[in-house]
Amino acid sequence: MSQVNGVGEQPAILVEGLTKSFGEVHALRGIDLSVPRGTVLGVLGPNGAGKTTAVRILTTLLLPDGGRAVVEGHDVVREAAAVRRSIGLAGQSAAIQEELTGRENLQIIGRLYHLSRPETRSRAAELLEQFGLSDAADRTAKTYSGGMQRRLDLAASLVGRPHVLFLDEPTTGLDPRARLGMWDVIRSLAAGGTTLLLTTQYLDEADELADEIVVIDHGLVIAAGTSEELKNRIGGDVIEFTVPDRSQIADAVKAIAPIGEGEPHADLETGVVSVGAGGNGSDALIEAVRGLDAAGVVTRGLALRRPSLDDVFMALTGHAAEEELVKGDGEAGGGRRRGSRGRRRAGDEETVRAAS
């Protein structure tokens, strides 16, 4: 790849001390980010954490109150036009025109990027092929499935061959199969060398797709690192089991409290109890079995497992990632944990700066 006057050494996206408030609401309270070229950054956080605000500033749709953001060497405020020429944006709402066919949608975008007519045609055909939409190319987008619409939306964001692509919650609202399809597409883009910034409320999505993850909560970066680094932060494996008799949850928590690291976490609704096992997982597990047996607690599915990002999120913020999902489109149904807020203020609330 040819690199233009030394820009190559810089990160593709650099954010320093970015702030933005809407009246009394402090959407961003000073975040730092650095995304090296050709890598995927996962920005993880619950609804209202400030993810979309950050993306809107980086894509020149919103002016920041303070701090600065540079994309491909261009300041998003002073050189907004240059930024717009090097980025692509695909959002949670499919910004495609449903009355037009897939091909027409892409061709119109091509014309807006001032490609010549033949270029417009070949670029549209190429993208339709790449995203598995060739067969549906001449049907109106209205007839597409949710996953197809999302892929077309993504294709539209690539018409101008952006160096940096922003994906704002690319799989929100998709069924599991379409979600996996979208992941494949995103992986292939990353493999092709596009720098990606991906926001998501799904921990597994960040885990699957991102090279680096930053966790945002209430407008601040509260943790940053690779998925493994974040998992290591909560200290080793996790002991987890279910207490079928909810009245025994308190006993169970008492029994395992001396074990491992940190306080146990109990979900009163599902009966799932977990605790960080610390350095030696096996010893802690045996200790837990003894303790629970002595306390006469009946358990199911007692096991030692690797921590998930969910555990990380819980440890960092004291609440589950999905907890603040208020717009409710049924998406968070499965993993929703309630009643746990405030039980575990892990004390990890220090702000970790993500910039290298």
Add this chain to the structure above:
Amino acid sequence: MTAMTQPAWAPGLGARIRWGVSDTLTLTRRSLLVWLRTPAYLVFTVIQPVMFVLLFRFVFGGAIPVAVQGGYTEFLLPGIIAQTAAFATFGTAIVLAQELKKGVIDRLKSMPIARSAVLTGRLTADTGRMLVTILIIVGVGYAVGFRFLNGFGPALAMVVLATVFGVAIACIAAFTGLAIGDEESVQAFGLIWLFPLTFVSSAFVPIATMPGWLQAFANHNPVTFVVNAMRAMAIGGPLEPTLWPNLWRSVIWLAGIFVVFLPLAVRAYKRAS
């Protein structure tokens, strides 16, 4: 990065104008395609005005005496054309509000296209839509007895005036659509101001038949000036002397609407999110 203070790429004015026009036309084409592919929308824009012509001509027509050569049909047609041009702007406001809500405008704004093109494309497409509707009404008018009595030139001028009037109203509608940003509210708000504005005017009945307090409004309503000027253009003859006084008032009003609402619409577009 101090070396980067100079924008890396700055197109000249000529290129910017050329691209502005190209982007506008692309977005116009997109809007018109959507219009042609949405049967409900198409029916609404075509059937509703035709229905109005027929209802007013045959239901109310007999009860409304007018001192105009050719009777109520001659009186009605310019009025209904102006009303239709104004009502066509419902579409402008609603579609802009929808696009805002769906994130279409955000997406377009994140692309390197002319900043003005979303608005100019919308207005151009809606002007085209409006013209088609006006021509259909003229056709229906001819079928129920309307005739241009003043020759081709003035007839053409009438269509032009109606269109400019419609575009002026469309600027107001674009502003309301972008400022309110919610489809249903925009629609409700449109009814509140467009109905009184078009009906409390000389469009459908002679103003002299209204109560005094309403006459005061109707006599100063820009729709009245526009409709009177259109009528003088279409019918001519005894209405000829009414042309200039109404035309210059129309021009001043329309210029005023453009001067106030076009910048407001542009500002609402820039702020829209």
